Amino acid sequence: MxxxxxxxxxxxxxxxxxxxxxxxxxxxxxxxxxxxxxxxxxxxxxxxxxxxxxxxxxxxxxxxxxxxxxxxxxxxxxxxxxxxxxxxxxxxxxxxxxxxxxxxxxxxxxxxxxxxxxxxxxxxxxxxxxxxxxxxxxxxxxxxxxxxxxxxxxxxxxxxxxxxxxxxxxxxxxxxxxxxxxxxxxxxxxxxxxxxxxxxxxxxxxxxxxxxxxxxxxQGSRWFTVTITGETAHAGTAPLGLRRDAVQDMVRAIEALNRLMADPADILRFTVGRVEVGPNSSNTVADRAVFSIDFRHPDAGVLTERGDAIEPTIRAAVRNCDVHVLERFHALPxxxxxxxxxxxxxxxxxxxxxxxxxxxxxxxxxxxxxxxxxxxxxxxxxxxxxxxxxxxxxxxxxxxxxxxxxxxxxxxxxxx
Amino acid sequence: MxxxxxxxxxxxxxxxxxxxxxxxxxxxxxxxxxxxxxxxxxxxxxxxxxxxxxxxxxxxxxxxxxxxxxxxxxxxxxxxxxxxxxxxxxxxxxxxxxxxxxxxxxxxxxxxxxxxxxxxxxxxxxxxxxxxxxxxxxxxxxxxxxxxxxxxxxxxxxxxxxxxxxxxxxxxxxxxxxxxxxxxxxxxxxxxxxxxxxxxxxxxxxxxxxxxxxxxxxQGSRWFTVTITGETAHAGTAPLGLRRDAVQDMVRAIEALNRLMADPADILRFTVGRVEVGPNSSNTVADRAVFSIDFRHPDAGVLTERGDAIEPTIRAAVRNCDVHVLERFHALPxxxxxxxxxxxxxxxxxxxxxxxxxxxxxxxxxxxxxxxxxxxxxxxxxxxxxxxxxxxxxxxxxxxxxxxxxxxxxxxxxxx
The missing domain is CATH 3.40.630.10 (Zn peptidases)
Known part of the structure; x- marks a missing residue:
């Protein structure tokens, strides 16, 4: 010493x-x-x-x-x-x-x-x-x-x-x-x-x-950008059953991702830090929601398995909109x-x-x-x-x- | 004629x-x-x-x-x-x-x-x-x-x-x-x-x-602005259990509102059309999420009852953040x-x-x-x-x- x-x-x-x-x-x-x-x-x-x-x-x-x-x-x-x-x-x-x-x-x-x-x-x-x-x-x-x-x-x-x-x-x-x-x-x-x-x-x-x-x-990292595309509609008139609401499909996607990313040990890191909505008007149903995913884990197996499940999980979760998932970055642990x-x-x-x-x-x-x-x-x-x-x-x-x-x-x- | x-x-x-x-x-x-x-x-x-x-x-x-x-x-x-x-x-x-x-x-x-x-x-x-x-x-x-x-x-x-x-x-x-x-x-x-x-x-x-x-x-209308305030954190380091993630509490709030606003007859109109997140960086846990609620119904009773339940529903749904609900507009049917x-x-x-x-x-x-x-x-x-x-x-x-x-x-x- x-x-x-x-x-x-x-x-x-x-x-x-x-x-x-x-x-x-x-x-x-x-x-x-x-x-x-x-x-x-x-x-x-x-x-x-x-x-x-x-x-x-x-x-x-x-x-x-x-x-x-x-x-x-x-x-x-x-x-x-x-x-x-x-x-x-x-x-x-x-x-x-x-x-x-x-x-x-x-x-x-x-x-x-x-x-x-x-x-x-x-x-x-x-x-x-x-x-x-x-x-x-x-x-x-x-x-x-x-x-x-x-x-x-x-x-x-x-x-x-x-x-x-x-x-x-x-x-x-x-x-x-x-x-x-x-x-x-x-x-x-x-x-x-x-x-x-x-x-x-x-x-x-x-x-x-x-x-x-x-x-x-x-830890390893995988970053994604998710784009959900629906259709604008009048918030006062369009029946909910006929809407293609990008915000609602984004909420469904994030809910499903939270279940996918559940980790009782609290080692996994999953973050939706960026959200952009369009046209972003309070009385118009949104036709566009873009959100980021920052997913990290020290174990390469978990990183691969859950990261690869992100896109299918989102596709299964959304109801009325189109989905595009782009992987921006992928670094192994x-x-x-x-x-x-x-x-x-x-x-x-x-x-x-x-x-x-x-x-x-x-x-x-x-x-x-x-x-x-x-x-x-x-x-x-x-x-x-x-x-x-x-x-x-x-x-x-x-x-x-x-x-x-x-x-x-x-x-x-x-x-x- | x-x-x-x-x-x-x-x-x-x-x-x-x-x-x-x-x-x-x-x-x-x-x-x-x-x-x-x-x-x-x-x-x-x-x-x-x-x-x-x-x-x-x-x-x-x-x-x-x-x-x-x-x-x-x-x-x-x-x-x-x-x-x-x-x-x-x-x-x-x-x-x-x-x-x-x-x-x-x-x-x-x-x-x-x-x-x-x-x-x-x-x-x-x-x-x-x-x-x-x-x-x-x-x-x-x-x-x-x-x-x-x-x-x-x-x-x-x-x-x-x-x-x-x-x-x-x-x-x-x-x-x-x-x-x-x-x-x-x-x-x-x-x-x-x-x-x-x-x-x-x-x-x-x-x-x-x-x-x-x-x-x-x-129909009657009630418009609200909901502000959820948490704390920023590093997306790669902060354990999920310790986060005060405004995006996640917003998702919980919208989920709970969807349940509150469920209407099999599809007469009720409920729209989250505007969403703003801060600091809105993909590798930073958000400390701010602001979203709009546009709620309409032709029946004054439904408008009053469910509209009044909006704030308590949000407060019961969020987990880690502070909540502020502002009613911007209230028009009876x-x-x-x-x-x-x-x-x-x-x-x-x-x-x-x-x-x-x-x-x-x-x-x-x-x-x-x-x-x-x-x-x-x-x-x-x-x-x-x-x-x-x-x-x-x-x-x-x-x-x-x-x-x-x-x-x-x-x-x-x-x-x-």
Whole structure:
């Protein structure tokens, strides 16, 4: 537990707050949030701040062609595959102070603590800040980790434009030019292991009074758009028996989907979050109802079976309208490696922290590391499970506990 | 049946089509519709056209302070209370060629036919064009008939503005100035009876292959806006058991309302036509769902009992969210007078036309005549029940049959 004991709670918190000043915004109730999109001036400033702290800590900085930024602690065997940790520095447009950036600063603090404890690790440890995880400015997200993974190249995203028409390619080139003083490293790699620290973005750890979530994997997702088409009619005159009412058929469809998606264990996630009705007039029977389905589950079997049942369930439920079901997105679950999970769990136990296994509901860069190396994540509680919002919050004690667990995990993995 | 036999189908149709040219628009599939808002230049032109035809028919024209326009056929007893017929000349913004205007032109054709048949009636017959029935430019509708009724005065509406900021008061003054050559008559009156001809705006007569609907009354209406307030959450992380999902509580509420509103006789009208969800993002649990309720029934008891049960039904159905129910509108049913209903029925029988009793689902100026005098309405079929749409259509034969029934009805009532 040498490294973990050297984690400095106040230094770590002060760095988080210094980062939060870059792109500071206020939420609806005055909460201090962050709006820091990738490859902006604010992002550059945040990266310079990180590079400065890395230098003070004695780490070597390099950047790849996707602008992923690496801070390296050398191992006693410099040729050994490194242990990789990190997350992202960009935020949602109306985001918080912890999502992403904490994982990067936790990596920095953990490695610095290990070094300050005078511990030499066999393997190098690298802290990475992935480019554009959120996808808020340039869609999709996870461009940096996908490029590192090799399933995509930065050039594949070059033509993607932001709201002002600036291309990802131009923004990336400008950022790399501004970091011409930073050593360039080849894109990609083969780490020994990857472990990412992140706020839970859900209420489970807080509700159960636990410090650490040992993440078992990232659940799979299937997203659908359902369009129900009927016929308008006069609300005062058209008999109900003759109507082709899109709202009523939408209600029938959602009812039937609720039965399909019933899960006493409350692991399955099923959300109808978007609804559009047309012509949307109170005294006209609707001829159009469009709704979204966001369905997630950590088990690939459940994801396939129930996801495939969505369209037939809707077709069986509607009475008078036409139905069109479009699957917009389909991602299989990512399962994390027992080696990393066990290292995280041992680290939490050794520090005396309350822990549980937990599946990640949200996406993370970690899922693109799964094909490359043993991968895992560490979750900490966040207040009311809120994220992607200025109200996002974890306490100094909560983040320090997570960082200590990360330090102990990195130390163990880097000794292998 | 003297007057009815003199109804000229082609003259009547040509006048309808001439009126339809004033404000002609095209529907989505090229159907010939009408956009003629009240007190506009187009409305003035339509009124001038009507005044010209009235003059040719030997009728006396007058206008009141609400711009209601009257065409008078004199009776052999000029002091007897007149039989009044008519409807409105304004249209919905995306309206059809028959709603309203047909009732005015049917009145003109019926009276002209009676006169051309050489029939002298004891009572005068007046054809009225009520101001602003639709309420499309100045809300609410039925301003003219409400002012005649006395429950409102034109001054009560003076400050109402249209989309361009023009007040009803200014538009009314300008129109009356442009008709300074027309005799002014006092506002209000005490007719012997009122009968209004109108397209059904529903599919019943067409479906049953009938020519005439003997209208029993106008059903009552209660309109509500329901607001369901929950809490946003991440669709991938928040357990369903902990959510306060506004969409799901809306679905529960509509399901429960469907059970409350069940009506095997299919007389009750219950419509959820407007739905708004917030923040309306596919991967965020909704914290807001607003929906409209349009509930109508011809029986005051049913209207009161089930309408009063709406809020408790919703409150019992929702599970996790807050509920606010606002009643926006409450109109009791209007019941038409047996004298007028029987006269219409006898007229249809005498002409050999298929008929049935029918309740009106839509509002009409007729409901403001109910407190003043025995009142009734005559419905004719319209294609697929469509109205408030360029696709609105009744055939030359269908409108002529309705006008013949109106002529026979007026002749009988004016002889009393």
């Amino acid at each position: 040498g490294g973990a004991a050297s984690v400095q709670e106040s230094r770590h918190w002060d760095r988080l707050m210094a980062m939060a000043a870059l792109g500071a915004i206020r939420g609806a109730d005055g909460e201090p949030g962050v709006n820091r999109a990738c490859l902006t001036e604010l992002d550059r400033a945040a990266r310079r701040l990180l590079i400065g702290w890395a230098g003070e800590a004695g780490l070597t900085v390099s950047v790849d062609a996707a602008a992923n930024l690496f801070l390296r602690h050398e191992g006693t065997d410099p040729d050994a595959a490194p242990v990789l940790t990190g997350s992202h520095m960009d935020s949602q447009p109306n985001g918080g102070r912890f999502d992403g950036i904490w994982g990067v600063l936790a990596g920095l603090e953990a490695v610095q603590a290990i070094r300050e404890a005078g511990i030499a690790t066999k393997r190098p440890i690298e802290v990475v800040a992935w480019t554009n995880e959120e996808g808020g400015r340039f869609a999709p997200g996870c461009m940096g980790s996908m490029s590192y993974n090799g399933c995509k190249r930065p050039e594949d995203f070059a033509a993607v434009t932001d709201a002002e028409g600036i291309t990802f390619g131009d923004a990336l080139r400008a950022l790399l030019e501004s970091e011409a003083d930073i050593a360039r490293r080849p894109l990609g790699g083969k780490p020994f292991a990857y472990v990412e620290a992140h706020i839970e973005q859900g209420p489970v750890l807080e509700r159960e009074g636990l410090d650490i979530g040992v993440v078992t994997g990232i 990512a399962v994390f490696d027992p080696m990393v999970r066990e290292a995280v769990s041992r680290a939490a136990s050794g520090l005396g922290y309350g822990q549980r296994d937990i599946a990640s509901g949200a996406f993370h860069d970690a899922q693109f590391m799964v094909p490359l190396c043993p991968t895992g994540m560490i979750f900490i509680p966040c207040r009311k499970g809120i994220s992607h919002n200025p109200a996002e919050y974890s306490s100094p004690e909560q983040v320090a506990k997570g960082t200590r667990v990360l330090a102990a995990t990195l130390e163990e993995l880097a000794a292998r | 003297g007057g009815a036999a003199s109804v000229q189908e082609s003259r009547h149709w040509d006048r309808l089509m001439a009126m339809a040219a004033l404000g002609a628009i095209r529907g989505a599939d090229g159907e010939p519709g009408v956009n003629r808002a009240c007190l506009t230049e187009l409305d003035r032109a339509a009124r001038r056209l009507l005044i010209g035809w009235a003059g040719e028919a030997g009728l006396t024209v007058s206008v009141d302070a609400a711009a209601n326009l009257f065409l008078r056929h004199e009776g052999t007893d000029p002091d007897a209370a007149p039989v009044l017929t008519g409807s409105h000349m304004d249209s919905q913004p995306n309206g059809g060629r028959f709603d309203g205007i047909w009732g005015v032109l049917a009145g003109l054709e019926a009276v002209q036919a009676i006169r051309e048949a050489g029939i002298a009636t004891k009572r005068p017959i007046e054809v009225v064009a009520w101001t602003n029935e639709e309420g499309g430019r100045f809300a609410p509708g039925c301003m003219g008939s409400m002012s005649y009724n006395g429950c409102k005065r034109p001054e009560d509406f003076a400050a109402v503005t249209d989309a361009e900021g023009i007040t009803f008061g200014d538009a009314l003054r300008a129109l009356l100035e442009s008709e300074a050559d027309i005799a002014r008559r006092p506002l209000g009156g005490k007719p012997f009876a009122y009968v209004e001809a109108h397209i059904e705006q529903g599919p019943v007569l067409e479906r049953e292959g009938l020519d005439i609907g003997v209208v029993t009354g106008i 209007a019941v038409f007078d047996p004298m007028v209903r029987e006269a219409v029925s006898r007229a249809a029988s005498g002409l050999g036309y298929g008929q049935r009793d029918i309740a009106s689902g839509a509002f009409h100026d007729a409901q403001f005549m109910v407190p003043l005098c025995p009142t009734g309405m005559i419905f004719i079929p319209c294609r697929k029940g469509i109205s408030h749409n360029p696709a609105e259509y009744s055939s030359p034969e269908q409108v002529a049959k309705g006008t013949r029934v109106l002529a026979a009805t007026l002749e009988e009532l004016a002889a009393r």
